[in-house]
Amino acid sequence: MDQLTHFINGEFTAASARTAPVYNPATGQQTAEVSLASVAETENAIAVAKEAFTSWSAVTPLNRSRILFKFKTILEARRDELAAAITKEHGKVYEDACGEITRGLEVVEFACGIPQLLKGDFTEQVGRDIDAYSTSQPLGVVAGITPFNFPAMVPMWMWPIAIATGNTFILKPSEKDPSATFLVAEWLKEAGLPDGVFNIVNGDKESVDVLLTHTDIEAVSFVGSTPIAEYIYSTASKHCKRVQALGGAKNHLIVMPDADLDGAVNALMGAAYGSAGERCMAISVAVAVGDIGDALVEKLAEKTRQLKVGNGVNHRLDMGPLVTKEHLAKVKGYVDLGVEEGATLVVDGREHTVEGHEDGYFMNGCLFDNVSTDMRIYQEEIFGPVLCVVRVPDYATAAKMINDHEYGNGTSIYTRSGSIARKFAHDIQVGMVGVNVPIPVPMAFHAFGGWKRSLFGSNHVHGEEGVRFYTKRKAVTIRWPGDGLAAEFNMPTMK
Ligand code: NAD
Numbered sequence: 001m002d003q004l005t006h007f008i009n010g011e012f013t014a015a016s017a018r019t020a021p022v023y024n025p026a027t028g029q030q031t032a033e034v035s036l037a038s039v040a041e042t043e044n045a046i047a048v049a050k051e052a053f054t055s056w057s058a059v060t061p062l063n064r065s066r067i068l069f070k071f072k073t074i075l076e077a078r079r080d081e082l083a084a085a086i087t088k089e090h091g092k093v094y095e096d097a098c099g100e101i102t103r104g105l106e107v108v109e110f111a112c113g114i115p116q117l118l119k120g121d122f123t124e125q126v127g128r129d130i131d132a133y134s135t136s137q138p139l140g141v142v143a144g145i146t147p148f149n150f151p152a153m154v155p156m157w158m159w160p161i162a163i164a165t166g167n168t169f170i171l172k173p174s175e176k177d178p179s180a181t182f183l184v185a186e187w188l189k190e191a192g193l194p195d196g197v198f199n200i201v202n203g204d205k206e207s208v209d210v211l212l213t214h215t216d217i218e219a220v221s222f223v224g225s226t227p228i229a230e231y232i233y234s235t236a237s238k239h240c241k242r243v244q245a246l247g248g249a250k251n252h253l254i255v256m257p258d259a260d261l262d263g264a265v266n267a268l269m270g271a272a273y274g275s276a277g278e279r280c281m282a283i284s285v286a287v288a289v290g291d292i293g294d295a296l297v298e299k300l301a302e303k304t305r306q307l308k309v310g311n312g313v314n315h316r317l318d319m320g321p322l323v324t325k326e327h328l329a330k331v332k333g334y335v336d337l338g339v340e341e342g343a344t345l346v347v348d349g350r351e352h353t354v355e356g357h358e359d360g361y362f363m364n365g366c367l368f369d370n371v372s373t374d375m376r377i378y379q380e381e382i383f384g385p386v387l388c389v390v391r392v393p394d395y396a397t398a399a400k401m402i403n404d405h406e407y408g409n410g411t412s413i414y415t416r417s418g419s420i421a422r423k424f425a426h427d428i429q430v431g432m433v434g435v436n437v438p439i440p441v442p443m444a445f446h447a448f449g450g451w452k453r454s455l456f457g458s459n460h461v462h463g464e465e466g467v468r469f470y471t472k473r474k475a476v477t478i479r480w481p482g483d484g485l486a487a488e489f490n491m492p493t494m495k
Pocket of ligand 1: 224
């Protein structure tokens with residue numbers, strides 16, 4: 001059985017005293033044991049990263065970006081190996097794992113342009129014979145704590161920009177699928193990244209708490225569920241760190257009566273059931289406006305019954321298993337709850353076995369109709385292949401529902417009306433908005449982030465917001481000595 005330890009100072013460490021099992025969700029078999037770092041092991045990683053910061057922050061941005069270029073070529077050549085590692089521990093289908101890698105790689109490509117992104121500004125003559133300029137400098141040691149659902153992409157929202165801007169990085173990946181990041185660490189080393197710049201500490205709350213409170217950690221990026229995001233934000237801010245903590249979601253897609261119905265149905269199928277619904281940008285609520293509900297539900301039901309579910313290593317499947325046995329039970333529990341709450345279970349995918357994989361954590365797609373806003377299946381994040389249809393009379397009711405929801409990660413509208421689309425994009429209280437686009441995930445050169453209880457902190461991830469998050473500004477005002485200047489006791493003003 002594989003022993004997954006930690007990657008510190010360019011080396012894999014010995015196993016920790018505490019470990020957790022890692023499973024292949026398609027077979028239900030344990031495949032590895034992951035170390036859970038102690039306080040001392042985490043502190044050691046921080047000390048190593050702090051030591052590495054001195055020399056790494058002195059490397060020129062151009063040379064830092066050259067290492068990322070090299071990494072990009074290595075990753076492109078070995079994408080299949082990384083995708084296989086993701087599928088083996090997460091369960092998502094292989095092609096979807098490749099998509100995740102591409103979206104992560106886009107952030108590496110963005111970070112390759114760091115010399116341009118770090119250009120400061122300069123003003124000549126802010127005062128007589130005085131010039132002023134501002135620069136962006138790295139913070140020091142920064143940490144990333146990431147969820148199970150995108151084991152390669154979500155860390156890549158963080159570390160490429162963090163290290164390109166001159167910081168050193170400690171990643172605490174999800175203990176459910178930690179292998180993908182080990183490949184990344186090895187390939188970064190091969191690309192020429194000095195030891196100690198990128199470190200991996202596997203673990204649970206014990207190691208996370210060290211990262212949140214240690215005086216040598218300057219900033220914390222977190223992606224995961226809302227209760228933990230809130231805990232991360234409040235604890236790390238209390239310890240005077242910069243924090244961006246992205247949380248959970250309940251994303252709605254409005255289908256207007258004038259929408260291209262087949263387009264909307266196809267969009268909903270991919271966005272609700274892709275990756276078995278284990279995406280923070282998954283659409284879990286379809287809002288049927290006016291009289292479109294019957295036709296929408298009929299078409300969705302037909303397609304949901306045809307979903308192809310199996311081991312993600314096989315090609316041309318729509319969905320793999322859920323990540324763990326416990327998560328499968330939780331999602332099925334929500335489907336039971338929806339039935340008890342009075343929603344109409346149009347397609348029941350709770351029982352689903354895959355031949356030869358009887359111990360895998362499989363279920364099929366579930367479709368609820370007549371869901372109302374007072375139901376828990378509407379209010380809470382299920383994070384599984386369960387789509388709820390809510391029927392409303394008009395656009396205003398649909399928009400109000402979305403605005404009243406505690407989450408505000410992503411949302412979309414399908415319509416042919418430019419004025420409704422414009423109104424939606426402007427009014428809706430959600431961070432990422434799509435018009436006739438199912439999952440409006442911004443590209444790497446824009447910022448990604450939700451509103452309300454989907455994000456705690458003021459910075460979204462990647463794009464220029466990412467550069468801003470991982471750097472501190474310095475304003476320099478310069479006068480070269482001329483003839484003797486008299487002492488000034490009043491507040492200096494530029495003359
Ligand atoms: P999670 O909150 O359980 O875990 C996330 C990370 O926090 C993991 O590294 C985990 O080890 C750590 N953690 C868990 N409990 C902790 C505790 N008590 N103290 C300290 N650290 C702890 O999330 P998950 O189940 O891995 O991922 C799914 C969640 O992530 C969903 O809610 C999903 O919406 C969210 N997510 C959000 C985004 C986004 O961009 N907003 C993106 C991806 C996933």
